[in-house]
Amino acid sequence: LAKTTQPISMDSYEGQEVNITCSHNNIATNDYITWYQQFPSQGPRFIIQGYKTKVTNEVASLFIPADRKSSTLSLPRVSLSDTAVYYCLVNGGATNKLIFGTGTLLAVQP
Amino acid sequence: DAGVIQSPRHEVTEMGQEVTLRCKPISGHDYLFWYRQTMMRGLELLIYFNNNVPIDDSGMPEDRFSAKMPNASFSTLKIQPSEPRDSAVYFCASSILAGDLMDTGELFFGEGSRLTVL
Numbered sequence: 001l002a003k004t005t006q007p008i009s010m011d012s013y014e015g016q017e018v019n020i021t022c023s024h025n026n027i028a029t030n031d032y033i034t035w036y037q038q039f040p041s042q043g044p045r046f047i048i049q050g051y052k053t054k055v056t057n058e059v060a061s062l063f064i065p066a067d068r069k070s071s072t073l074s075l076p077r078v079s080l081s082d083t084a085v086y087y088c089l090v091n092g093g094a095t096n097k098l099i100f101g102t103g104t105l106l107a108v109q110p
Numbered sequence: 111d112a113g114v115i116q117s118p119r120h121e122v123t124e125m126g127q128e129v130t131l132r133c134k135p136i137s138g139h140d141y142l143f144w145y146r147q148t149m150m151r152g153l154e155l156l157i158y159f160n161n162n163v164p165i166d167d168s169g170m171p172e173d174r175f176s177a178k179m180p181n182a183s184f185s186t187l188k189i190q191p192s193e194p195r196d197s198a199v200y201f202c203a204s205s206i207l208a209g210d211l212m213d214t215g216e217l218f219f220g221e222g223s224r225l226t227v228l
Contacts, residue, residue: 042220042221042222043201043203043219043220044153044201045219046216046217046218046220050171087153098143098155098217099155100145100155102152103152
């Protein structure tokens, strides 16, 4: 499974756009890139998944360059409730096995 | 749907006691995962099942840990005997494989079982 590297923590203010970048240099052809969000005392929750280029949903956007060796999760206009740990994962194939890294703790301040 | 249901939500026990954690996956999901989360080690995958069959248990820390899935709607994770270092939040998650082998299904997590071993 491909290893991912992301910042341990980030700070932001309400209303700002936040971009969290994840590197996955040894991503395999079959791998998808998936981001999860975890609030304290809760299990992780799926945010977005993509394979290449750009994916957007009601919560976030995911930008994936052509070489797919990195990806950027973009959260538009964050609020205090977006304070959480964000995990980047790469996985593929038929196993659904997901290995979580250390994640990025995003702290949003007023 | 009620989502993934775990019990108990909290358990405090003494070293040496047997602990059983329970999980009911989302109906229709054919994958079930057990994770453990601690501050030091983060989220660790312990074991996962596909159609009630254990596929990969390489994350199970030692033979004090065992997991079963007797049917599609129930799984247990047992620790016997328990030790203080087993204190953690244990998450169960379920998913369904997407139709395309290139895709991966979204994991739905339960709220976790917080275990404290004294």
